[in-house]
Amino acid sequence: xxxxxxxxxxKRYGEVDAVKQLDLTCDAGEMLALLGPSGCGKSTTLKxxxxxxxxxxxxxxxGDRPVSRLAPGERNIAMVFEDYALYPxxxxxxxxxxxxxxxxxxxxxxxxxIGEVLQLLGLRQxxxxxxxxxxxxxxxxxxxxxxxxxxxxxxxxxxxxxxxxADQKVQLRAEIKRLQKLRQVTSILVTHDQTEAIAMADxxxxxxxGVLQQVGAPQELxxxxxxxxxxxxxxxxxxxxxxxxxxxxxxxxxxxWAATLEAARLPVLDVGNGAIxxxxxxxxxxxxxxxxxxxxxxxxxYREPRGDADVLTVALEGPAGAADRIIAEVPGPSPWRxxxxxxxxxxxxxxxxxxxxxxxxxxxxx
Ligand SMILES: Nc1ncnc2c1ncn2[C@@H]1O[C@H](COP(=O)(O)OP(=O)(O)OP(=O)(O)O)[C@@H](O)[C@H]1O
Numbered sequence: 001x002x003x004x005x006x007x008x009x010x011k012r013y014g015e016v017d018a019v020k021q022l023d024l025t026c027d028a029g030e031m032l033a034l035l036g037p038s039g040c041g042k043s044t045t046l047k048x049x050x051x052x053x054x055x056x057x058x059x060x061x062x063g064d065r066p067v068s069r070l071a072p073g074e075r076n077i078a079m080v081f082e083d084y085a086l087y088p089x090x091x092x093x094x095x096x097x098x099x100x101x102x103x104x105x106x107x108x109x110x111x112x113x114i115g116e117v118l119q120l121l122g123l124r125q126x127x128x129x130x131x132x133x134x135x136x137x138x139x140x141x142x143x144x145x146x147x148x149x150x151x152x153x154x155x156x157x158x159x160x161x162x163x164x165x166a167d168q169k170v171q172l173r174a175e176i177k178r179l180q181k182l183r184q185v186t187s188i189l190v191t192h193d194q195t196e197a198i199a200m201a202d203x204x205x206x207x208x209x210g211v212l213q214q215v216g217a218p219q220e221l222x223x224x225x226x227x228x229x230x231x232x233x234x235x236x237x238x239x240x241x242x243x244x245x246x247x248x249x250x251x252x253x254x255x256x257w258a259a260t261l262e263a264a265r266l267p268v269l270d271v272g273n274g275a276i277x278x279x280x281x282x283x284x285x286x287x288x289x290x291x292x293x294x295x296x297x298x299x300x301x302y303r304e305p306r307g308d309a310d311v312l313t314v315a316l317e318g319p320a321g322a323a324d325r326i327i328a329e330v331p332g333p334s335p336w337r338x339x340x341x342x343x344x345x346x347x348x349x350x351x352x353x354x355x356x357x358x359x360x361x362x363x364x365x366x
Pocket of ligand 1: 013016017018036037038039040041042043044045192
């Protein structure tokens with residue numbers, strides 16, 4: 001078991017900088033998710049760890065060992081791909097046996113390991129079935145079995161759940177997490193799906209345009225996003241992000257709302273007069289009767305019932321009519337309907353302040 005460290009890694013494809021100045025470590029035994037929109041450089045990062053793509057500059061270490069000049073076969077990694085990459089005419093057993101066979105491990109030692117892995121993955125009953133004809137979930141289990149069977153130093157998961165239906169996704173992500181923890185295999189997971197990253201990974205690295213934006217535990221990214229990109233990317237419905245300004249006395253105001261921040265936060269937040277953006281998550285806004293004092297008033301323009309929650313879009317009442325719209329998420333079913341006039345109570349302790357130009361969270365640690 002070893003860590004994986006990217007040190008000042010760049011990857012250029014001609015004119016395109018796919019990965020820029022990446023400094024990132026996946027600790028030994030950890031599962032680290034690389035998360036970001038299409039084209040952000042997450043697959044390229046994974047391919048460089050695998051040795052499928054060469055780094056343009058910088059170094060990748062497995063533990064203390066620099067690996068960036070080693071061929072994939074010399075790195076002791078296993079990969080799990082989104083399209084399973086199995087041999088369809090071989091049986092489940094034969095597919096899992098394959099990596100051992102190519103390394104000359106056969107007979108009793110191989111059978112024991114294959115049997116154990118099939119047991120772990122609940123595949124014992126289908127050992128003799130051809131892979132062709134299995135469900136997507138079962139196929140992906142087989143490819144996980146094939147990855148685990150030879151105890152690799154590192155497993156690289158490339159969008160492993162993207163072809164599965166919702167039920168299988170939920171089941172398999174729990175399964176992968178369980179096995180990864182049980183075997184303590186250092187793992188990197190590439191995904192564009194934040195639910196998947198948050199459910200499976202110990203830490204999540206968010207990338208955009210080839211640049212690492214933030215790395216941290218899921219809760220950390222959610223509660224203390226380092227910048228506007230992460231704030232907007234993590235969370236559904238997304239964080240409300242509104243142009244705002246400090247108006248004196250610790251008060252921050254936008255179009256149709258105003259909140260007073262705790263004095264202790266002001267030395268870090270109310271600095272200079274650069275433009276700011278205020279951020280608040282929908283669940284940190286209370287929706288109440290219009291006569292109750294709050295941080296703003298408005299009218300519900302849209303209500304989306306989600307069973308256990310209602311997502312309410314509120315058009316605030318602004319001085320010049322051009323006020324913000326705020327999304328609030330309240331426990332459901334709620335009494336609120338489109339057309340209701342309401343008062344909004346913002347949980348000011350959860351209100352974040354970002355520099356509008358750099359996008360940086362003024363309270364970010366990194
Ligand atoms: N072989 C290649 N040749 C040229 N450009 C490439 C190549 N592979 C990737 N790129 C470019 O590098 C950038 C990063 O791509 P990458 O596939 O790593 O992103 P990604 O976040 O994994 O996206 P996706 O989820 O769509 O795979 C993109 O601009 C992409 O077009």
